[in-house]
Amino acid sequence: MASPCPPLHASVLDLAPVVPVVVVEDAADAVPLARALVAGGLPAIEVTLRTPAALEAIRQIAREVPGAVVGAGTVIGPEQVAQAVSAGARFLVSPGWTDVLLAAMRASGVPFLPGVSTASEVVALLERGVREMKFFPAQAAGGTAYLRSLSGPLPQARFCPTGGIGPDSAPDYLALPNVGCVGGSWMLPQDAVAARDWGRVEALARAAAALSAGGTCR
Numbered sequence: 001m002a003s004p005c006p007p008l009h010a011s012v013l014d015l016a017p018v019v020p021v022v023v024v025e026d027a028a029d030a031v032p033l034a035r036a037l038v039a040g041g042l043p044a045i046e047v048t049l050r051t052p053a054a055l056e057a058i059r060q061i062a063r064e065v066p067g068a069v070v071g072a073g074t075v076i077g078p079e080q081v082a083q084a085v086s087a088g089a090r091f092l093v094s095p096g097w098t099d100v101l102l103a104a105m106r107a108s109g110v111p112f113l114p115g116v117s118t119a120s121e122v123v124a125l126l127e128r129g130v131r132e133m134k135f136f137p138a139q140a141a142g143g144t145a146y147l148r149s150l151s152g153p154l155p156q157a158r159f160c161p162t163g164g165i166g167p168d169s170a171p172d173y174l175a176l177p178n179v180g181c182v183g184g185s186w187m188l189p190q191d192a193v194a195a196r197d198w199g200r201v202e203a204l205a206r207a208a209a210a211l212s213a214g215g216t217c218r
Contacts, residue, residue: 012091012111013132013160013180015044015069018170018208021162021185022047022057029193030057031064036198037187038067040205046073046093046183049080055087062088073183075112078104085110093160093183095136097121102128113160117141119150122157132158134183139164144172151178170211184208 012019020037024030024047034045045068047058054072061070071091072084081104084092092105097114102125105112113134116122118141125133135147138161142149147159161173162183173182187204191197 011132011158011180012044012069012071012113013158015181016042016209017174017181017211018042018187019044019046019071019160019162019181019183020187020205020208021073021183022188023050023185024053024057025051027053027056027060029196030060032196032198033188033193033201034061034065034068034070036201037205038065040187040202040207041209042187042205043067044069044071044091044181046071046091047089048073049084050074055083058084058087058089062090075101075105077101081105081108093134093162095134097125102130119154122150122154126154126157131156132180133160135159135161137163138173138182139169143169144176147173147176147178151176154178167208167211170208174211 020042022045037045047054049072058070058072061068069090072089073093075081075092075094085108091110092112095115102114113132115134115136158178158180160181160183165182165184166186170182173179187208188201192200
């Protein structure tokens with residue numbers, strides 16, 4: 001069943017409480033995997049550009065899964081920005097940022113979440129008019145305590161923490177005032193993907209979507 005969420009909100013952070021971080025090894029898995037995630041209530045899907053199959057996976061999801069809002073993750077250069085958007089990516093996520101990468105993402109015309117892990121990086125992005133960011137690697141960079149400490153002096157910044165987050169820690173992040181959603185891959189266990197057990201993926205996605213008190217469309 002397709003997600004009742006519209007294709008894209010004003011903010012990627014408001015599509016769902018969890019953005020699945022997907023590593024696609026075989027492009028043939030992309031469509032059934034995405035359909036399972038969308039059916040479970042997670043329409044925003046970040047396909048990381050870590051494998052040769054990634055761009056084709058984005059292309060197939062964009063073409064064949066209308067309920068999905070597919071994005072590209074691990075974007076680290078302008079060429080990847082162009083390739084991802086050409087393939088159909090609706091948003092971009094980077095583990096960090098430079099002015100060159102930021103300019104390319106801004107020029108792409110799609111929403112983007114540049115990665116930060118320090119207060120100085122957050123301030124630098126705020127100076128450049130960017131208020132929505134990826135906090136990475138979340139657990140290693142200080143976790144909920146660090147993000148909570150940023151909310152006082154930098155309340156205008158909003159985050160999608162990613163890295164080391166699971167179903168037990170996700171609610172603690174989502175309770176923070178400066179967190180819109182979290183990124184994670186726990187709804188995509190390797191054995192389930194290898195077995196193409198899309199029913200299990202859908203069930204795990206549904207449990208992740210339920211982490212938001214307001215449901216999947218917030």
